[in-house]
Amino acid sequence: MEVPLHPLVKVDQKSIGELFVNYLKSQNIVADIQVDAQGFWIRVEEEKFDQARALFQEFAVQPYHPKYQQAAWENGEAVTQLPATAFGSMFNAFLSHAGFFTLTVFSLCWLIYIAAQLGFIHSIYPPLSFFEQLSLSALLHEPWRLIGPAFLHFSLLHIAFNTMWWWQLGGSIEKLFGKSTIIHLFLLSAIISNFGQFLSTGANFGGLSGVVYAVVGFAWWSGWLMPDKGLSLSKSIVGFLLVWLLLGFVDVLPVNMANTAHLLGLVVGCLFAVILAKKHSG
Structure with a gap:
């Protein structure tokens, strides 16, 4: 049975309405956008009208909060960019989704990749690659090589895929859980994987x-x-990534996959969430 919807608020830009409606859906609030001569009306179910109104007040103050982009992403929507006339430029939206550490890792990956494409690969990649032979002496002399391989990418598709996920999820983690959480998660997962x-x-x-x-x-x-x-992931996204992981292990993909690194990274992330949850509950 269709739920009757009531006008909540009128917005001038459809992209603003779409972003907020996606967030309402992630909160189990039925909502849509109705267009008329006056603009774009966000409509919500009557039973949760007051809750939706309170959520919109938060949204109006901080529309670039990662939870709104996250909700759009989880619903399978293209991540809505807020127009410059409303809450800022596309570039500001990119910067505001992620914190300093996430953006630093993102930038380093691209700078190293671009430098390699410009002909500096033989001077950049070897010092960042993992140790040919691991020893205490080598570890003390060049400790950065424990995490160095994380910054090395070998094709445009490789780096675009990795940095997109890192910006989206790493940015959300840094914004919602803090810089310390994302730094520790990065270091642990990079070293172990x-x-x-x-x-x-x-x-x-x-x-x-x-x-x-x-x-x-x-x-x-x-x-x-x-x-x-x-912060959460839809079942479809989790399922896709787990299938991708499995396909890598059965060796049916046309590219070489660092399967062990993928599996260990996944385990580290899950365990880190468990530890953090116990810390918060305690």
């Missing part, structure tokens, strides 16, 4: 994928354990 991949295949690997699977695991499990934080 890189070390595991080294033991599995040797030092010839690279990419942010292990870290990406860590933020996926963290977002997935934190949605179960800490739903009040507003």
Whole structure:
């Protein structure tokens, strides 16, 4: 049976309305947008009208909060960019979704990739690659090589896929859980996934994928354990990434996959969410 909807608020830009309606749906509030000569009306179900009105007051103050973009993303919508005439430019939207650390990692990945494409690959990649032979002496001399492979990418598709997920989920984690959480999650997942991949295949690997699977695991499990934080992943997205992980292990994909790094990153992210949830509940 169709739920009757009542006008909540009128907005001048459809993109604003779409962003907020997606968030309402993520909060289990039935809503849509109705267009008339006066503008775009956001309509909601009567039973949750007061709750929706309070949520819109929060939205109007901080429309770039990552939970709104996250809701659109989870609903399978293209991430709505707020127009410059409303709440700021597209560039501001990109910057505001993620914190300083997330954007720093994002930028370093792209700067290193671009430098490699310009002919500096032989001077940049070897110092950042994992140790050919791991020893205490090598570790003390070049400790950055434990995380270095996370910044190395070997194709445009590789870096675009990894940095998109990192910006989306890493940015949400940094905004919702704080800089300390995303830094620790990055370091733990990079070190553990890189070390595991080294033991599995040797030092010839690279990419942010292990870290990406860590933020996926963290977002997935934190949605179960800490739903009040507003971070979660839809079943379809989790299912896609788990199938992608499985396909890598059965070796049917046309590209080489750092399967061990992916699996270890996922485990690290899930466990990190469990530890953090216990800390908050305690």
